Amino acid sequence: xxxxxxxxxxxxxxxxxxxxxxxxxxxxxxxxxxxxxxxxxxxxxxxxxxxxxxxxxxxxxxxxxxxxxxxxxxxxxxxxxxxxxxxxxxxxxxxxxxxxxxxxxxxxxxxxxx
Amino acid sequence: xxxxxxxxxxxxxxxxxxxxxxxxxxxxxxxxxxxxxxxxxxxxxxxxxxxxxxxxxxxxxxxxxxxxxxxxxxxxxxxxxxxxxxxxxxxxxxxxxxxxxxxxxxxxxx
Numbered sequence: 421x422x423x424x425x426x427x428x429x430x431x432x433x434x435x436x437x438x439x440x441x442x443x444x445x446x447x448x449x450x451x452x453x454x455x456x457x458x459x460x461x462x463x464x465x466x467x468x469x470x471x472x473x474x475x476x477x478x479x480x481x482x483x484x485x486x487x488x489x490x491x492x493x494x495x496x497x498x499x500x501x502x503x504x505x506x507x508x509x510x511x512x513x514x515x516x517x518x519x520x521x522x523x524x525x526x527x528x529x530x531x532x533x534x
Numbered sequence: 535x536x537x538x539x540x541x542x543x544x545x546x547x548x549x550x551x552x553x554x555x556x557x558x559x560x561x562x563x564x565x566x567x568x569x570x571x572x573x574x575x576x577x578x579x580x581x582x583x584x585x586x587x588x589x590x591x592x593x594x595x596x597x598x599x600x601x602x603x604x605x606x607x608x609x610x611x612x613x614x615x616x617x618x619x620x621x622x623x624x625x626x627x628x629x630x631x632x633x634x635x636x637x638x639x640x641x642x643x644x
Contacts, residue, residue, distance in 0.1 A: 451630070453631070453632075455632070457575075462634060462636055463620065463622075464634075465631035465632065465633070468630050468631060470630070476630065476631070478629065478631075509575055511577065513632075520565070521564055521565035521582075521630070522579070522582040523565075523567065525576070525577040525579075527576050528575050528576070530575070
């Protein structure tokens, strides 16, 4: 597609449930990132995928968070046993391998844990 | 890790005015991007500018990498310029994550 797409755009879930968030990067982009934006913490990095290399998971806040990227394209971020502090906007970004490090962001998924 | 500070945190201007937003960073960078977050939360790429000067219509940006700051200029502001402007950097050292500043909230009054 023309840009990074994410689904769902909004998700409301009960505390303790698991959620899956999806990201479709720009076609041909080999690098994919997840960030989240919350009121208390601003915009923060979660995880980074690049080709077949092991992902950089250094930003994941707890072991309840995991992500995978299938076939080098679509990525799913999974949050298990959601907590109220997980409420945030989850943003996905992608970039191509090349001369620049410019990242392009999707519209985000707004997650509300009740 | 690298620190990013933006100023001012809030800016209220009359339509037609010019503005300058500043981003200071604490270490050498491979990447510096300016974003505009629209009312729907989408981050719109404005500039990729690890060094030098770029212009796009009423907007321009300058990064002085040796002095570790970047400036975003908005001329002849319009109400559609309202929103939050973020600076984000990628450190020369370490991983690929963008580190964001806390943003400048710009409000343009008609």
